[in-house]
Amino acid sequence: AQSVTQLDSQVPVFEEAPVELRCNYSSSVSVYLFWYVQYPNQGLQLLLKYLSGSTLVESINGFEAEFNKSQTSFHLRKPSVHISDTAEYFCAVSRSGGYNKLIFGAGTRLAVHP
Amino acid sequence: DTAVSQTPKYLVTQMGNDKSIKCEQNLGHDTMYWYKQDSKKFLKIMFSYNNKELIINETVPNRFSPKSPDKAHLNLHINSLELGDSAVYFCASSQDLQTSGYYNEQFFGPGTRLTVL
Numbered sequence: 365a366q367s368v369t370q371l372d373s374q375v376p377v378f379e380e381a382p383v384e385l386r387c388n389y390s391s392s393v394s395v396y397l398f399w400y401v402q403y404p405n406q407g408l409q410l411l412l413k414y415l416s417g418s419t420l421v422e423s424i425n426g427f428e429a430e431f432n433k434s435q436t437s438f439h440l441r442k443p444s445v446h447i448s449d450t451a452e453y454f455c456a457v458s459r460s461g462g463y464n465k466l467i468f469g470a471g472t473r474l475a476v477h478p
Numbered sequence: 479d480t481a482v483s484q485t486p487k488y489l490v491t492q493m494g495n496d497k498s499i500k501c502e503q504n505l506g507h508d509t510m511y512w513y514k515q516d517s518k519k520f521l522k523i524m525f526s527y528n529n530k531e532l533i534i535n536e537t538v539p540n541r542f543s544p545k546s547p548d549k550a551h552l553n554l555h556i557n558s559l560e561l562g563d564s565a566v567y568f569c570a571s572s573q574d575l576q577t578s579g580y581y582n583e584q585f586f587g588p589g590t591r592l593t594v595l
Contacts, residue, residue: 396581407482407568407586408521415581452519458581464509464572465534466584468521 366391366457370469378477379447385440385472387429387455394460397438399429402452402471411453414438415460425449450476481505482587484569490593491559498555499590501569509533510552511570511584512544521568527552528574556592564594 371386389395399411412423419431429440438455455469482503491497503510511534512524526534527546541557556563566589573582 400586407588408570409586410583413581413583454521460581463526463528463533464574464582464584465523465526466513466521467523471519471521473519 366393366395366459366467368455368457368467368469370455370472372472373470374473374475376475376477377445380444382443383441383445383449383474385453385455385474387438387440387469389436389438389455389457391436391457391459395457396460397429397431398456398458398466399423399427399438399440400454400456400468402454404451408454411440445474445476447476447478450474482569482571482585484567484587484590486590487588488591488593490595492595493559493561495559496555496557497559497592498553499567499569499592501552501554501587503550503569503571503585503587505571505585507571507573507582507585508549509572509574510546510549511572512552512554513568513570513586515566515568515589517565525552525554559592559594561594564592566591 367390369388377383397414400408401411412421414431422428456466485500509528511526515521525544530546543555546552569587570584572584
């Protein structure tokens with residue numbers, strides 16, 4: 365079975381500051397890794413994913429995440445946040461090659477202040 | 479031209495009632511899912527259907543019964559509603575990994591907020 369731990373339930377940060385949202389996973393088999401974002405009163409949107417290949421993956425709006433197999437981590441980073449990045453961020457895993465079943469972490473609320 | 483749509487968006491009802499939530503996707507996907515997000519924002523998969531066949535059934539009370547009349551629809555019927563059923567229910571869809579040979583993103587609907595009084 366897989367599990368996901370998001371170490372911070374809330375991360376307050378000032379606009380234009382860097383941010384890191386932490387995610388660790390546990391699995392006895394190979395996994396795919398994901399970050400989803402949920403803006404207030406909306407559904408989830410895929411922010412970025414790691415399936416294979418380069419361990420550093422990037423989104424179109426400046427976020428990046430690095431898969432670290434030895435530390436079983438997939439932390440999300442952005443060098444300079446905007447007010448519009450305020451949202452709930454969910455890390456998720458799915459067993460590679462199996463049914464597409466997403467296991468989510470508890471979420472991290474990113475609050476960007478002016 | 480919403481990709482994954484859910485109705486209703488809000489549902490307020492009394493304990494003991496029976497209610498249904500509908501989900502439709504126009505993406506041509508063959509796999510659909512129901513997730514439950516509780517008051518603490520925790521998301522957990524409930525069910526998944528592939529080509530109208532149930533493939534994932536987590537430990538959900540049997541008061542919850544999904545129904546897939548065709549590949550584009552997955553409805554969720556809940557009998558004898560309880561206070562603990564209050565949550566946001568998300569539908570999602572994707573193209574199956576097994577048939578496509580590669581991973582495909584799950585697309586989520588906007589959610590249905592169920593409040594049981």
